[in-house]
Amino acid sequence: MLKNKMTQLLKIEYPIIQAPMAGGITTSNLVAEVSNAGGLGMIGAGYMTPNQIREQIKEIKQYTSKPFGINLFIPNEFAYTDSEVKLANQVLKPIRNQLHINEDPNLDIPTCDQVFETFNEQIKVIIEERIPVCSFTFGIPSEAVISELKQNNIFVIGTATTVEEAVEVEKSGMDIVVVQGSEAGGHRGNFISPSQDSLIGLMSLIPQVVDHVSIPVIAAGGIMDARGLMASLCLGALGVQMGTAFLTCIESGAQKVYKEAIMHAKEDQIVLTRAFSGKWARGIKNKFIAEMEKHEDLLPDFPVQNALTQPLRKASSAQQNADYLSLWSGQSPRLAKNQTVESLMKSIITEAKNINNSFFRY
Template identity: 70%
Template sequence: MLMNQVTNLLKIEHPIIQAPMAGGITTSDLVAAVSNSGGLGMIGAGYMTPAQIREQISEIKQLTSMPFGINLFVPNEFNAKEEEVKSTNHLLNPIREKLNLPPTDHVELPSFHDAYEKYVEQIKIVIEEKVPICSFTFGLPSKSVVAELKQHNIMLIGTATTVKEAIEVEKSGMDIVVAQGSEAGGHRGSFMNEEQENLIGLMSLIPQVADNVNIPVIAAGGIMDGRGLMASICLGAQAVQMGTAFLTCIESGAHQVHKEAILHAFEDETVVTRSFSGKPARGLINPFILNMREYEKDLPEFPVQNSLTQDIRKASGSQNNKDYMSLWSGQSPRLSKNQSVKTLIESIISDVKSKIVKQ
């Protein structure tokens, strides 16, 4: 049931992909549980070192013999302007004080060269470890990287938030495109324009992308159950990618405070913000976002801002204080549940089966 081009390409039973959420959420248990339940588990490896990636791949292989994938951030040129960093630290220091952190004037900033070197190593490990599926966010890999990965029969997935980006994803040689609607939690996958006009709802985005590319489409953004899966397929997608629904699962590595916040949130409590990382991302509104709101336009770009807020996010988490954590969430938190991955996937499939029978 629901077998199609995507399930065949990815060698999975159900057209359900667990979104590759970076930052420790995609534990080996979560990834393996999704793959063992007939979906596709994905490692969110954007922030991971090559050694951490290798270790996690090895753990997952012990837990499942089913296919799983990995997601990488495509590094983009960025500038760390000294004045911007200084003025942002000035804004962040009162928050640090509240968390009993020392004020900071200097933070070791990332360099594009280091980010690119890490990315090259990550690609190397994906090939060496024979990971069958690799997806990309924040841009597209070069032609040479695409050719190298294809030489090793690795399925490639790109992320798009507009039709224009989806067309570029196809042109670059990707096998599948994820159409990410504005409802999606976490970072926007935009790479051609990161302004507000990229906030296209999934219901509008899927059919327009499906009509303009020849590669299969995966729908992402606010999908939590069988209804979302069926609606996406009706609109032209062949599978769904779900983040928030898996984030609150038992196997997820999300902080308990983060899980609880989503489980008790309403649909009007999420906003798109640059405050935490310098890149637009959707999460639950909290005092940090409110404090930084008027300065958002002047904050450094990703990954500079991400480095500047790292100590705040870490301290906030260790103090179980949700006020200054990045509580990424899609727009359907009322549909979230504290359950096992197996229960979530089984309920989606039985929901779809019962609706097909009723029709």
């Protein structure tokens, strides 16, 4: 069950993809170790500049000769008013003062032109560096981008949260679709229906998508071990994408206070919020999320709110203050462990084979 069309296409040993978590979590060491262990390591490049991407790619190539991939955010048009930004800054001011932040967050708000220009430059780097796999979140790239990537022998992966989105991913010509259940940590890849209208659980989503598309389906959302892998395979997926399980690994770039928060969290503490970025995301409820609940409807959309809270998150990280960090996590934190990537991968594969043998024994 661990060898199939997906592993053949991606030239990997096991049907396990490390989720491309943006924001510095997917270090070169993490990505390389996943690939070296037989999975597919992924760079979370959503917030990276083209130069940063190129530098990390070159570094990873020094650590592994195995395939690895990269993930980009699809840019979307966005607008905001000065009054929205002013109101958001007023709400955030007490926290900024508490963290002794003096820099002006308005300086970090990008323009639409800047976002689209950065995306195009990111694509150029990926092609020039001959990365074998490129995935996308928050939408579908243009026909021209997909065509250019495939002409350069790059496998293209889309992200979907509903059957309708998965069908559109296939229609666009992408090779594989990652289906994200509502259990998934961080930002989910919805792009047709609003986030709150696409909260389908993974075990319900997988078989429905499998019945409506012909391209390989990868399952994501709350999967932490061999049980999630084997359940996904039984429902028709050809592999899994795991985030939180790798986030708490030793090679991850997540702050120590972040990893500890996940490993001490309970499943009912994992909530949805748009307070940090302006886009709904799942993470551990902390002081910031609690304080922002009454203001959420007034906050500007992504990426504006994300830019406004960036200094806050940066200061919190430097101070190891979990109260104001975005502690993104899937809904299975009790299964998280502090271990090496090699240990995690070995345990998943060993247990998967045991489950498979036990199943067929009866």
